[in-house]
Amino acid sequence: MTHDHDLVLRPTEAQTAAALNPPAGRNGGDLVVETLAGLGATTVFGLPGQHALGMFDALRRSSLSYVGLRVENNAGFAADAYGRITGEVAPLLLSTGPGALMALAALQESAAASAPVLAIGSQVPTAGLGGGRHGYLHELRDQQASFRDVVKSVHTARTQSQIPSAIAAAWESALTAPHGPVWVEIPQDVLLAPTTLPVVTAMDATPHEVVPRPELTAVAAHLLSGAARPAIIAGGGVVRSDASGKLLALAEKLNAPVVTTFGGKGAFPWEHPLSLQSWLEDRHTTDFLQSADVLLVVGSGLGELSSNYHTFAPRGRVIQIEADAGKLESNHPALGIHADARLALSALLETVEEREDDTAAASVRTVLDRVRARIAAQELTLEQQVLASVREALPDDAPSFWDMTILAYWAWSAFDARHSNTMHSAQGAGGLGYGFPAALGAAAADPTRPVLAVSGDGGAMYSIAELATARQYDLPVTWLIVDDGGYGILREYMQDTFGEATATELSRPDFVALAESFGVPAVRTTPQSLAEDLAKSLTEPGPSVVVLPAVLRMFAPTHL
Numbered sequence: 001m002t003h004d005h006d007l008v009l010r011p012t013e014a015q016t017a018a019a020l021n022p023p024a025g026r027n028g029g030d031l032v033v034e035t036l037a038g039l040g041a042t043t044v045f046g047l048p049g050q051h052a053l054g055m056f057d058a059l060r061r062s063s064l065s066y067v068g069l070r071v072e073n074n075a076g077f078a079a080d081a082y083g084r085i086t087g088e089v090a091p092l093l094l095s096t097g098p099g100a101l102m103a104l105a106a107l108q109e110s111a112a113a114s115a116p117v118l119a120i121g122s123q124v125p126t127a128g129l130g131g132g133r134h135g136y137l138h139e140l141r142d143q144q145a146s147f148r149d150v151v152k153s154v155h156t157a158r159t160q161s162q163i164p165s166a167i168a169a170a171w172e173s174a175l176t177a178p179h180g181p182v183w184v185e186i187p188q189d190v191l192l193a194p195t196t197l198p199v200v201t202a203m204d205a206t207p208h209e210v211v212p213r214p215e216l217t218a219v220a221a222h223l224l225s226g227a228a229r230p231a232i233i234a235g236g237g238v239v240r241s242d243a244s245g246k247l248l249a250l251a252e253k254l255n256a257p258v259v260t261t262f263g264g265k266g267a268f269p270w271e272h273p274l275s276l277q278s279w280l281e282d283r284h285t286t287d288f289l290q291s292a293d294v295l296l297v298v299g300s301g302l303g304e305l306s307s308n309y310h311t312f313a314p315r316g317r318v319i320q321i322e323a324d325a326g327k328l329e330s331n332h333p334a335l336g337i338h339a340d341a342r343l344a345l346s347a348l349l350e351t352v353e354e355r356e357d358d359t360a361a362a363s364v365r366t367v368l369d370r371v372r373a374r375i376a377a378q379e380l381t382l383e384q385q386v387l388a389s390v391r392e393a394l395p396d397d398a399p400s401f402w403d404m405t406i407l408a409y410w411a412w413s414a415f416d417a418r419h420s421n422t423m424h425s426a427q428g429a430g431g432l433g434y435g436f437p438a439a440l441g442a443a444a445a446d447p448t449r450p451v452l453a454v455s456g457d458g459g460a461m462y463s464i465a466e467l468a469t470a471r472q473y474d475l476p477v478t479w480l481i482v483d484d485g486g487y488g489i490l491r492e493y494m495q496d497t498f499g500e501a502t503a504t505e506l507s508r509p510d511f512v513a514l515a516e517s518f519g520v521p522a523v524r525t526t527p528q529s530l531a532e533d534l535a536k537s538l539t540e541p542g543p544s545v546v547v548l549p550a551v552l553r554m555f556a557p558t559h560l
Contacts, residue, residue, distance in 0.1 A: 022198050028191040029054035031163040032120060033062040034200035039171050041091050043444055045079040047072050049095020051122035051138060054191030056093065067444045067473060069437060070465035072099050076106025076117065077434050078441030081401060083115040084424055085445045089174050094121040097138030105431045107150050110181040112428025113263065114240055116174040117181040120167070125189040126158060143185060152180040158187065160195050168205040175207035177323035177340040179240060210323050212339035212347055220319045220335060221351035227294035230256040235306065236263030237299020237323055241342035244268065244420040247298070250349050255357035256296070257364045259285060261306040262427050264299065266417030273361040277368065279413050281308055283558035284370040292316050297334070299341040301327030305427060309559040375555055383410055383552050385527055390480070391416060393534035398422065398450050399442045403435035405456035406488050406552045433462025436479050440466060443475040450476045450538040457483040457508045467518040470543035478537040478544045481511050484551045492554060515545040522547065
């Protein structure tokens with residue numbers, strides 16, 4: 001009897017001939033890039049270093065497109081955005097020691113936001129592995145230890161024959177829900193040594209599906225069908241699993257109001273009668289969600305930002321659907337369903353009963369009216385005008401990437417993303433410098449549409465070198481820099497807490513002149529001309545910078 005897998009494993013005559021006669025001039029780095037191509041990669045990000053040169057030399061013999069950034073952390077942010085936008089693995093090539101460590105903050109953001117980044121770093125020569133102090137350049141006692149607490153999984157290839165399997169295992173890990181960054185390391189001598197191994201062809205690295213247990217979805221469907229006041233919190237897991245359509249269908253079937261977390265922006269239509277939008281940092285929204293007798297939380301761990309800084313205290317039953325088992329019931333007791341959001345929502349859609357409720361839409365309007373009244377009482381016209389101008393200028397399907405800055409904090413709550421998987425920020429780990437390099441990664445994924453990056457002047461200085469990258473690859477990214485002369489939100493926090501701000505004021509460059517020195521067109525704008533200037537920049541080819549001198553304020557918190 002012949003089994004199907006026997007047919008798969010039996011090479012053709014042509015494959016046998018090719019395997020027996022591999023092309024000359026290949027090294028261990030070729031096995032890396034051949035494996036990536038065999039797994040389906042088309043674009044890689046990175047920055048070369050002495051120990052990693054074998055990989056970079058191999059790139060010129062491959063079909064992979066390379067996008068090189070000027071700082072490893074920024075290369076990591078670019079890969080992060082590529083992974084978020086495409087849902088595919090984003091390879092990131094790094095060198096040993098300092099080069100690898102420089103990417104840790106970006107990989108932490110990828111871990112927090114579940115972005116599938118495959119970081120491949122070099123190592124000291126094989127003789128230096130094992131913790132001894134040999135004095136190699138870039139040597140660390142245990143390089144893996146620096147990554148183990150950040151990434152999903154760690155993989156090592158000590159010989160050339162181990163390279164394809166290590167990368168395939170890492171690829172599978174990165175794409176198994178919840179997506180996330182993974183780390184592979186390969187010694188310098190393994191990468192540089194000539195190889196006579198056959199060319200790597202198609203590779204199999206199929207991610208595991210995280211399927212809900214049917215008895216749990218049956219209980220969840222029963223609770224939701226019989227609820228008097230159901231509500232839904234939709235997180236980033238809905239966006240990552242491309243489940244916004246199923247979320248909409250379930251919400252309408254249940255007549256359940258929906259609020260999206262900051263990571264779940266765009267998962268539910270902003271102007272839908274059941275949409276509570278994203279006003280999670282508002283007590284009116286918090287109170288409403290607390291009053292639900294059955295609360296469905298899908299694709300969110302109800303962390304600090306999604307729980308109004310842990311002041312949220314649900315009084316009804318909570319159903320939590322989450323692909324990350326570590327987040328299940330980590331903050332609130334719940335009926336925990338370990339599953340991919342799309343699969344679990346599909347199961348619920350098949351089994352919940354339709355709920356009639358004439359009051360749900362009116363309840364949503366009441367909450368939103370109260371939120372608007374609270375904001376209106378704070379005289380924050382400038383901030384709302386600036387955010388509205390950005391929305392007016394940005395095409396509906398254009399992705400945007402927001403740094404940790406006051407305008408981004410406004411956008412978390414008040415910006416209509418209009419489409420799923422178009423608005424992204426660094427709110428997972430909360431580090432500075434994300435916006436511009438991430439936007440470059442998104443533009444590399446799809447250079448046919450404009451991309452917006454938003455930073456403050458403090459965050460902009462983290463990634464100013466990437467203006468050279470934007471120009472080199474002619475990427476269609478418009479960078480909006482809101483220049484308030486310092487770390488604006490920290491200034492506000494310190495003034496509110498201590499009565500005086502320390503270490504928040506910054507001497508900064510003339511951003512317009514600086515951008516132009518890189519060959520990137522730039523304009524200084526005003527709140528009144530922002531929409532026009534931004535729209536113009538977004539329609540022009542290649543990179544551009546728009547600088548807005550303005551001091552913005554945050555709306556008052558409700559969690560204190």
